[in-house]
Amino acid sequence: MQIFTKAKHVSDDALGLHALNDLPESDRQPVTDHLSRCPHCRQRFAEVREFVSFLRLAAASQTATRPYVIH
Numbered sequence: 246m247q248i249f250t251k252a253k254h255v256s257d258d259a260l261g262l263h264a265l266n267d268l269p270e271s272d273r274q275p276v277t278d279h280l281s282r283c284p285h286c287r288q289r290f291a292e293v294r295e296f297v298s299f300l301r302l303a304a305a306s307q308t309a310t311r312p313y314v315i316h
Contacts, residue, residue, distance in 0.1 A: 248275060254285060254289075261293055263276055264296075
């Protein structure tokens with residue numbers, strides 16, 4: 246997986262994995278360093294984290310209100 250685009254920004258895949266705390270160890274520091282210097286990528290990362298939080302909340306709400314039943 247490419248962690249940077251041709252324009253030298255963090256790729257969408259890398260941002261998503263980073264937001265999920267699932268970015269490979271070897272890629273974490275370069276991404277973190279880039280986010281500290283690039284306002285564009287920091288903004289995109291904030292948006293991805295917000296979306297991930299929304300999905301986690303929705304999934305938790307769904308599980309709490311309608312548990313899966315296996316027949």
